[in-house]
Amino acid sequence: MAFAPADGATLDGVDAETVRAALKSGDPFPGTDGFAGAVDGVLVRDVLGRRPIFVDDETDGWNFDPTELTAPRSLPAGTVRDDDGERRVWTLPDPDPAPSSEALDRVTSAVRERTRAVDPEGLAVAFSGGVDSAVVAAGVPDAPLYVAGFEGAHDVEAARRAADAMDRDLTVVELSHDDLTRAVPELVAATGRRNPMDLSIALPLYLVAERAAADGHDRLAVGQGADELFGGYAKVVDPADDHRVDADTVRGARRETMLTLPAQLERDVLTLRAAGVDPVAPLLHDRVVEAALSIPDDLLVADGERKVALRAAAAGVVPESVRTADKKAVQYGTYVSRELDRLARQAGFKRRMDDHVGRYVASLCDLEYLPPDER
Structure with a gap:
């Protein structure tokens, strides 16, 4: 197998000993923010695909950057590839729900610990004014906040209100049509995605990250994963009557959304790296994911409110107006x-x-x- 990343690195996100231990134990959550790369002659990618890695079946090569390969293909999440082929070694657990009080304690502890553990060096925060990005921002109180959107966009106005409530500095990246026509080809080249939905999600992230990089930041903290882990999508509320999911239970629908994370995170990581920053996603740390998996239905959705556990964990951490704020999907909230x-x-x-x-x-x-x- 050819090991040929352009920068010479062979592991992204973790040290070799951690991967060896996870391979030996089969533990899908060895205490990391995700990993991918080569160790001891095999390629690996973590259970949620938080770090992308690509293989080329024609050349038997691989790379973290798909543009460095002739015919790139994603290595599936949770997979090992060696001379004998590919096999899945880690799968996403599906534990029974824990009692509500126990589950909420675990989520609160994990969310607060991981957001406060983020290194502020060189960091900016992508900030939409919703509870996801606000919880992340609260963990790094000195990091500047950035939001992108067209004039009058919901996310821009929400971010301004939330930043004022949190007494934080906010940079607004006001978008134009020229920004979109320039960035679309760049994103298609960097990510290989060309469908309008992927691009509409990636474009504001890319343009925020570009501005943060131009201002001297090399890392961007994001709230990615919160909707998937904590039941943020409308289709999770009443899944039995929603054609967008196969499941007929709230937890089942939440699991379906979690299983979409590898493809989404691949897009987002490639987008941010193309803009010149490395992503930091504390809500996708193993400890938070593991805690979220045991949430019962009533901590996902209750009385029409979504992300109940995350909002509860944010109490006293962010202002009440921010903790309870509604959030539009980024492609719509930015226009x-x-x-x-x-x-x-x-x-x-x-x-x-x-x-x-x-x-x-x-x-x-x-x-x-x-x-x-x-x-």
């Missing part, structure tokens, strides 16, 4: 999805056309258009 649609229509790709934004993205990147099921 990026709306403005990408507007640009597509201005370029002649009307809504009556199938996948009109996807067609616009392909034209912007000088790529052959591929229908959604062929990307």
Whole structure:
């Protein structure tokens, strides 16, 4: 097997001894923020795929950066690859729910410990004004906050209100159409993603990270994982009547969303690294994930409120107005999805056309258009 990362590093996120111990024990949560790379002649990727790694089946090479390979393919999360092929060695546990008081104590302890353990050196915080990013920001009280969005966007206004309530400095990255038309081809090249949803999520993250890097920061703290771990999606509230999930229980629907994390995190990590920063995601630390897995239904969703356990853990840590604030999905809260649609229509790709934004993205990147099921 060829070990050929461009920078010579062979492990990302952890030391070799930790990986060896996790391989020996089969423990999916050995106390890390995720890992990927090569150790003792095998390639590994942690159970949630928090660190991306790619293989090239044509050359038997691998890299952390897919652009360094001719035919990159993601190594699946929880997998080991060696000369005998690939096999899954870690799977996401599915424990029975713990009693509510015990589960909440574990979540509160884990969230507070891990957010306060973040090294503030060179750090900025991606901040939307919601409870996820506010809890992360509270753990690093001296780190500057950054938000991106078009004029009047929900996330910008929410971030301003929350930063004022927390008495924190906030940099607003006001977006323009020129920003989108420049960044779309860069993101497609860096991530290999070209579907409009992925791009609408990645674009504000990329543009915030670019600004933070230009201001001298080399690390960006994010609230990634909170919605998946703590039941932040609307489809988790009443899954039996929601066609977007197969599960018919709240915990089952939450598990489905957790299993989407490897693909999402691959996109987000590649996005941030392309912008010049390394991601820091304390809510995705093993200790937080393990605590979240034992949350009962009533600490995920109660009386229409989502992320009940996380909001409870935030009590006394962030202002009440921030702890209870509603949050829009980033692609909508920043208006990026709306403005990408507007640009597509201005370029002649009307809504009556199938996948009109996807067609616009392909034209912007000088790529052959591929229908959604062929990307």
